[in-house]
Amino acid sequence: MAKRDEPRRGSTVARLFRGLVIWTFALLLLAGMGLAAAVLVTARSLPGYERLKSGQAGHMIVVRAADGSEIVTLGPSYGKWVPIARMPRVMQDAMTSVEDRRFRDHWGVDPVGIARSVWVRVEKGHWRQGGSTITQQLARNIFLNNNRTFDRKIREIVLALALETNFSKDQILELYLNKVYFGGGAYGVDSAARKFFGHSGEQLSLAEASIIAGLVKAPSHYSPTADAKAAVDRAQIVIRTMQEAGTITPAQAEAANLKEVKLAQEAGQNSARYFTDWVLPQLDQILPDNDQQIEVWTTLDPQAQRAATEAIVANVPKDAQGALFSVDRDGAVLAMVGGTDYVTSNYNRATNAVRQPGSAWKLFVYLAALEAGYKPDDKVVDEPVTIEGWSPRNSGGKYAGQIDVRTAFAYSKNTVAAQLGNEIGFGAVANMARRFGITTPVATNPSMVLGTSDVRMVDMVRAFAEVSAKGAAVTPYGIRKVTTTEGEVLYSHRPDPVQQLVPDYVAAGITDLLQTAVAIGTGRAAQIGRPVAGKTGTTTSNKDGWFLGFSSGISTGVWMGRDDAHPVPGLQGGTAPARAFAAYMRVATAKRPPEKFQTDLKMPSQQLEPDDETLQNSPDSYFYVDPDGNIANHQPVAPDAGEALPPRPRDDTVPVPDDQGQAANNEFLDRATGAPPATRRNIPRGAAPGRPPPAHPGIGN
Template identity: 40%
Template structure:
């Protein structure tokens, strides 16, 4: 058959003249280019490998102490003092720790050359499905390169350097040596650097004696040292451990029986002293959280990157806050919290999260509790915007309120009622609950919710009648924003703890990003401030504070059966204090005295030596002398009068009817004797 084909083609026939000849020519060109590219690629790859193999690795970056500084650059704390490590050889470690680590971080570590295409694809698919970055694809070699040599910024240049260093590590070291370096370098939380320190800090034993259950627990921590530390959240850490054990079964590193036995093992954690920095420990922890969660830095970098974190804290004010707590908080189970900020910029100047950091690291500044009557200024600000005024009057007496959904019978503290109509100003000073409910229902329950949101409260607020009395739980961190906004003429600043973060070379990595917002008019805050000053006057619920501080202050007390609050301010400083029990337990009688003493003495000492600022009346306010009994414009005949500030256009114009002025009475003159005789004769 081949001879027949040859006879049918002329001897000078070209390839183009053959059937499919043009396609064959194109294929030949493609194959030539493909061959050229393959050869070139192999050559370049070989050259790159030889270059990376011949180029020595740079000396690794050893952890450098990070400093946290206050607003005057005074040291609050040093972090990562030397990164103590106890190196251990891979051959000394139990198989359980290497298997658990590989399962948790890089299942195909011994199969790839430093990069995992499957891991990259899997992470990409998961992130695409979630619509955000929820899973990374870094191998153990990549993590080691990053922890040894690089910062954790997300730039293309850093990623390129990471890829280069990862390749060099794979070329210069065996897989076992890379894994050994990783286990000795990685951070396990709680100040534990490397697997040997982690074993001793968490379980009080050398790494060679770790059980399978302990190994799986430790292997789960590096992915998020604060998040997965069993000393922070044992339930979350236990779930992570069990997931790793299940994955080890799936990868045939252990049997199902071994996994179940490890899951049922009771882990006994070692007793070791909790870190207790000498200065502002609760604030220190909050700053670390902000640096990681808000500014995107990784914990290894924060603790061992040689950073300088400049904060807003004033160590002088911090010492005064702590001294007030130690002096006036009884040595019982009672706990407390204090946060003080500069209203003009939102800078946190002092923070106390509890009575004793060594005993409890829980920061109660962020604990959510019922604020009681400290919520009422929010309600009355909403009322001012809805047409009510400081002279608006409601009856103060036992009242049953009918609303959609049922009846509500609030009471006043100790059943104290005026049994007459009182003004908004008097209701604030005496903390009258009946007046508050009248106001809340008159303007609509949603109005107080909206006002709370504007002033910085993000906790759920239920639009029910009892909201007026502060029954929706909020945190001191939220309440201090409300009062700081009042102190700052209606301009709201989100509380700020970090001024800037610098790396070891002095480059600024992060700084404040939030912008202030005008949420109230200066007129509204001016009117409210003048009403809140009466809280500390004789007859007000905070009169004890008025006896401590010899300067104008404004604020509000709040008491429930479980919580005692005081939030207040001057133009220079806004402070919120909470006192109560961590668990639901009724307060002993007189607890408010401790709260008032802590707040009053701290503010007195914090403001000592500063001048008294008297804000000028802004546009949009008017001062009128009223009769508090009637809420009307006072006359000279009114026995009691008070000068009150109003929003312009809402001030009373009606003259007091109860004490209306009349023409003066002129007594008649006694008639003389002659006039009496004359009248008798004529008459």
């Protein structure tokens, strides 16, 4: 019986296989016929070549400040149309080599390119190169948007095949080179050449052509005016690709000196362009399909912006850069300065740069400690300590012995921060930072408590704004509404639902500490004659200086340092950054009444001891998602060298309130500052070391 069943089973499998093949072929045939019909119908409906040449992508955008004044008017720049016969050959070859090497060999869609893209996806685990041809990109730029949907991709393929049906390869390449976007409002090769090099697109060298071709992948990232190094690195890839494709010889590739390319001087720009460069790309998410002339009403305060620019320029150390980011209590961005000169460098250090925050990171250490049950008056010991082989030190190597938490924070005691982090768990500190909006990878080794993980200023300011909001989440935003030129509202900002990040008593406790740091601690130079809460940050060898704080509902961060991360002599968070903060905040808060901080600890009755689970956080239990979407564990980084007390502020005429939360009695302050008692014999009660007595006792908290 078994032998008689075997042929029957074999014939059944064969029939199923034949049926599968037949049905697969039939479905593919039907799909092919449907695609062919769609291409023919689309090809008949396409505009003529002359009409496609005259059609323009993009639209005029008027950007307005919070008071309705015009910040800038932006619109597409197309330059002169360059026929393919006059387009430099190096420009044609550079573009086809890097964007679509098989441009002359496919019918608008490249199966080989798609297969290569899929193979790289399988091999690398993520997409590293796309399969879109130049014809597909042209179809997308002229007829579609950049939404990454399956439906849009199908329409893109149909349009690409239709374009190849109606037009020659030279016509398609001519359209593409004259319409593709190169950043900075420049559409087409001629516009890009005039913007970046100051001459016509018909006069491009190999080096210049490689820079322009390299922009298509990411115009803002590879712009030579934003990041010259990134532009050169990308251009080198283009030249290498051209050589591999056989469009230039090794000798030509070697002769292309990218470092000798001269960039055109841009017309004068003010610092508000850092803000518009940050806010305008958000329109792609807010109004992805807009094709109308629009007005973008932003949150920027022109008076605050001018004050921010002046504060940075007046206080930044020589050969260093500076940045400032300021938000209102609801997250509305009031001012943004991304560097000392937008024309020289339009790289936005306020939103894009990642730097170590130094002791400003202690915000998260003490937040986690307060949530675990610590209180500002609790006693801690400032003494040498070693944790997992790491021995942090205080500035000057001085230790104060037993002090309270408030004093330890005010004078930025590294050893106390290390002990607190070790006790509550470095994973708890990292998770607190994540909770308050830190988006960059966070290490969980012991030295992380001193700010050795890179951060973005926008994230740090957000965290301080959330403390100012009594522990509620705050999301920075720059667009209030978008309207047509006729006034029709196309978009209006809606506040996020209220989300409490920490209990009220934790927010009150950290505000108490931040206020004391400005009143008598490392942040004294940030005083402005009204209640201020804030924290300084200084990194190893004075490479970075930070001050972040808030007053009267405005939260502001200042960073200073060099782009190459070289040391800046004398730079500390409590010096130039704190002075810039004060200069800006005096103007920004001038029309607002002083606000007393809520620092009363109203702990819930059940909060008797630190939460056991909080105390058991393990560094190995903390993970983050890297920029490629991969789950990764913490990475060890170098320790912070600590932070020194700054000299007193330049403006000694500013009154210093005597009741802004005295950190400790004079005996404690002697030990905290390392000063002998004799130096304080004639200092009245309530006066900070190194400062005159309070001029106006009883002003605010």
